[in-house]
Amino acid sequence: MSSHSIPISDLANEWLRLDKNPETRKEIELLVQQNNTAELEARLRHRIEFGTAGLRATMEAGFSRMNDLTVIQASQGLCLYVLEHVPNARERGVVIGHDHRHHSNDFARLTAGAFLAKGVKVYAYKNLVHTPMVPFGVKKLNAACGIMITASHNPKKDNGYKVYWENACQIIPPHDEGIAKKILENLEPWTWDYNSFDNPALVDPTAELVPAYFSEVQQLCVDKAVNAASETKFVYTAMHGVGYPFACRVMEEFGFQPLVPTKEQVQPDPEFPTVAFPNPEEGKGALALAFKTAEEVGAKVVFANDPDADRFTVAEQQRSGEWVLFTGNQIGTMFACEALRNWRASGKSDAKVGVLCSTVSSSMLAKVAKVEGIHWEDTLTGFKWIGNRAIDLEKEGYNIIFGYEEAIGFMLGDIVRDKDGVSALGYFAQLASRLYREGSTISDYLESLYQKYGYFASANSYFICHEKETIDRIFAKMRFGAAPEADPQGQFAHKLSYATHIGPHKVAHVRDLTVGYDSSKPDHRPVLPVSAAAHMITYYLDNGCVFTLRTSGTEPKIKWYLEVSASSQADAEAQAKAIEAAMTQQLLEPEVNKLQYRTSS
Template sequence: MNDLTIIQASQGLCAYVLANVSAASDRGIVIGHDHRHNSEKWAMITAAVFMAQNMKVHLLAGQVHTPMVPFSLKRLRAACGVMITASHNQKDDNGYKVYWENGVQIIEPHDKGIARTIEANLEPGSYDISAISTSSLCTDVTQKMREDYLQYVKALSCQDSESQKAEIRVVNTSMHGVSHAILTKVFESLGFPAYIPVKEQEAPNPDFPTVNFPNPEEKGALDLAMKLGDEVGVSYVLAQDPDADRFAAAEKQRDGKWTPFTGDQLGTLFAAAVLEQYKSSGKPLSKLAMVASTVSSKMIAAMAASEGFRFVDCLTGFKYIGNTALTLVSDGYEVPFGYEEAIGFMFGDEVRDKDGVAATIVFMDLINSLHAQGKTASSYLQELYQRYGYFQTSNSYFICTEAPTINKIFARLRNFGGRNTTGNPDYPKEIAGLSIIQIRDLTVGYDSSNPPTYKPTLPLSSGHMIQFKAESPAKDEEIFLTLRTSGTEPKIKYYLEGRGHDASKVSGLLARVVAELGDSWLQADSNGLGRP
């Protein structure tokens, strides 16, 4: 990214919005930025481009966390939104995130339409960012939106007097990002004890000096937080990624070791908390729906089948999760929760995107309530396993820098038995002693569970993506396996989950599946695939 690409992207986006959104000029655009190198300058250039076309700009001045853009867009009924951020990418990266008028990241047909309009508006104009602050077209909405956002997050908390008395203290790290300023205000407004910040990571710093990669999921990213947790004697450490749209947590076990929760484990805890709150409202469970990406855990699906609410999966990414939620709302459902396994969580109806600050508050709410009952997040998770079945994930990837090799691997999977002579796919029939009972290929458009058309209900993927479901002969164990290519990295990713009644058996099963996946299905050695 550079000034030119920002100008070209903004010129194309502005032209497309003016042509496709009613009253776009008056409704305007919401623009925010984080602390990355050049983020503020590129936000100002974006504002200048839109103002040059007589379009109002609602400016979130200073550094804000990403969810503030879709939140403000909805509150202000703006025509679109732009957030300048690279989320948890490495320090040299930056990005241009676009939200449509519905408050959700853009999907088809708008993404392709915007791309075409950018191509048609590549000649850069001349823009003066010094005139932004004095222009009648630009309004600084930061203070009002922060106040409104604070009320929204407070409404997510369902603290009662007993759980308030728990007063659990936690360590929190902002990962050199922007969450500290807003999170301290939220904690104070809710009456939570002030969290103990990791001082070395508290202030926004675009160079991320204490971590190799500013992603709370990465190995070592929570080391400083856990070290501080040991020093001050707390049981939980929490984290947001640099633009604070993701959330991570770890719990100290009885043996003194820290155990980070996976994104799927947090998703399960959050879903259970949302379900209990919904039950207490007295509303019919038949009108409750939850959403997760198709590579996330199937445990919420099991929960939904047991409890009587609706669960829907969708393609990976909150642009799909948010839009799926809106479709369910239009069908008469309430959708108070959605998530993806990459520690992204959506709460309520004000932000149809992942929100690390909201997730932090809901998690605090949960552990305070559990503490009042003599429980922990880990012990509660074990209760949920007993109730709905034991689920364990094993997600990772193989490294491949050659596109032809990747294409060859997936072509072989679609003709694994060598009988694909008429154009009909011939996928593997078993793995690790389990029979494959369902296959969904979102590249070629095939779903074995949907006869007679065999067309998948999910939209097709732009890259390779095949999903397998397999079960044991006794049908007491299942695995769910997704293989997909990455759009940004030279990887073949796999998302693997096992379900059973015995944790050790499920763990052993997953190890056998991973071994056969690499050795037989992907032929990792002969294809020169790297392993992390």
């Protein structure tokens, strides 16, 4: 029987039959007593979807939410899928980590219990770790998979369940579909074990793996003695997350003086009391306390990690006194150029050196690679694609020295094939220290790169939209027009009819990775993988502007990534701003569709 035809009262009874957590049981019981059908429908009618991002949702009762029951069900499906598809999985085991969010510890314990119940070896970090410690653990221990309980930079009400495959990368298709199927086949809890961390069969690998991790990160250090002599002060914020002890340790490994902490934000706090959105990408508002701390101690540079410390960003006070928060694309370009500089300084050959970025990231990295004569590729959005592609290229003999996505995620070397905000912090401290020692600044360095490779300006943002039907309608209009025609060849339900102009600019070609269409190819088939699970359309304009519109796998957002290159920064920024305004009004129609504008923390 389809869940659509099941009476909501039956779904509520099924929840109450399965759930053993008194708090979440009480939530559903109260909704039943209140006859709150709308809320029961929202929570119980549809299951939380397991995808390449794993799980992420609000923490509350219901099949569509993050809670003890849905975590156990996900763990059971994952466990059985791994046992079927990974050789010697039971002996190789699983690595589990968790952040500081509400219920993260319980979710980690319940996950461990599900695997232990099937005789799988479990390595669980009992204390808080930053997300990269899980893929690092999978790599070092040759484990069958890894799970990190975190919602990264989402609001405090959310939590998530991120899965890494045996290659220490986030899962990609078809594993997501296979795991989702196994979950649905194994919904009856076979255990509900909050005491799994006390099980003698469970191993806490912290004492072995944390030193091993920093030993590998330390190899990114160019000259520890020079760093020790640096007089540059760095202020740091952990955004109320887990990053502070790891950030302190990486600075020590690189030889630097201790970080200056933003005291209000460096201790883990699941309430995130000083920021509405604990995401350093959200703008200067999120870093206001760090800027205040920096000004009090006379520091010119601020570093930030997101709450699970897999992302990193940097801001610098200008000579005018203004603080500039660098974009992910700007930081990524600086990282790439510094990584290449250090690679060459070590005497290694440029043969088969490569860099990677996501397809919505800046074209500047491609320009750098072309000028410098190294390999560059773009991938689908997300580090699952960057990491897996890096591994594939390594098998072909490439040295992938750097990879990034514009959402402040950076991968340096092969320590983990995932973004890592801690290794990034140490590496950037090394770059900034060198620049200041030479009498330069971070902004000066970026300007020198623009002068060498061209000026690039980005306009990246999003609208919030909680109605999936509205989002689907917006993208359908982009594909098929306001009055869609029938497709005479029968390839699509309607004839594709993308915009021919955005404002005054002609559309040169369009790539749609949702339906599998690329007008620039002779056969109209895109090179990158196609996925109907999310919307993603890229427009290439005749003036060289490229922008992508896509939906998020973890948040109710329509995101866009727009970039223009020009002969000056002012011209590039002016063009980017004008095209962004034309694009949003023409394609997204925010007023008509009642889209919520981005708000800063």
